[in-house]
Amino acid sequence: MPTLLVITASTRPGRVGPAVADWFIGRVAAHGGFEAQHADLAQLDLPMLDEPAHPRLHRYTKDHTRAWSATVDAADAVVMVTAEYNYGYPAPLKNAIDYLNQEWRHKPVGFVSYGGVAAGTRAVQQLKQVVGALSLVAVTPSVNIPFVTQFLDADGAVTANDVMVAAAAGMLDELIRVQAALAPLRSGS
Numbered sequence: 001m002p003t004l005l006v007i008t009a010s011t012r013p014g015r016v017g018p019a020v021a022d023w024f025i026g027r028v029a030a031h032g033g034f035e036a037q038h039a040d041l042a043q044l045d046l047p048m049l050d051e052p053a054h055p056r057l058h059r060y061t062k063d064h065t066r067a068w069s070a071t072v073d074a075a076d077a078v079v080m081v082t083a084e085y086n087y088g089y090p091a092p093l094k095n096a097i098d099y100l101n102q103e104w105r106h107k108p109v110g111f112v113s114y115g116g117v118a119a120g121t122r123a124v125q126q127l128k129q130v131v132g133a134l135s136l137v138a139v140t141p142s143v144n145i146p147f148v149t150q151f152l153d154a155d156g157a158v159t160a161n162d163v164m165v166a167a168a169a170g171m172l173d174e175l176i177r178v179q180a181a182l183a184p185l186r187s188g189s
């Protein structure tokens with residue numbers, strides 16, 4: 001079964017990100033097409049990029065870089081669970097992306113975004129520009145959650161509506177198709 005790396009982008013205390021990621025990982029299990037791995041950037045706790053060489057050279061000097069490299073390398077597809085901060089995406093996600101290069105190449109990426117009225121879509125538009133530089137292939141179907149707090153129950157867990165559930169399934173279907181189509185490129189890279 002292909003591996004899907006689900007990245008939680010926000011890191012602040014009290015964040016909603018892990019609740020959204022937990023819900024989505026539940027949808028991955030229900031879908032059955034991927035084995036999910038979760039990378040919570042708060043737990044990963046990468047310092048601001050501290051490698052001297054360009055990541056494409058793979059001359060990593062730090063254990064945290066090698067560990068992050070191995071995690072991303074093992075993935076066949078990626079989903080970024082992102083908040084929207086000031087119409088963009090959280091800075092720890094940019095840092096985590098920039099740490100690596102070839103590890104991202106020729107993998108499909110989907111987005112689960114959340115926020116206020118724009119449902120995090122402005123953050124996703126920014127992300128699409130950046131992931132393209134790394135030959136990550138953004139899939140079109142996405143999960144965009146408006147006014148995310150309306151979907152949190154008393155325990156802070158996400159209770160999704162039918163639109164969200166269908167969107168998650170549609171994005172996972174597309175990620176399966178695209179990761180299969182890109183597999184020959186990954187094996188040759």
Ligand SMILES: Cc1cc2nc3c(=O)[nH]c(=O)nc-3n(C[C@H](O)[C@H](O)[C@H](O)COP(=O)(O)O)c2cc1C
Pocket residue numbers: 010011012014015016017018083084085086087088114115116117118119120148
């Ligand atoms: C620094 C900051 C900037 C924000 N900017 C936006 C924004 O531009 N658009 C939006 O819809 N929500 C914005 N929000 C509200 C967030 O969508 C909301 O707080 C969400 O829960 C953030 O995700 P997190 O809880 O995982 O950190 C902002 C929140 C913070 C903390």
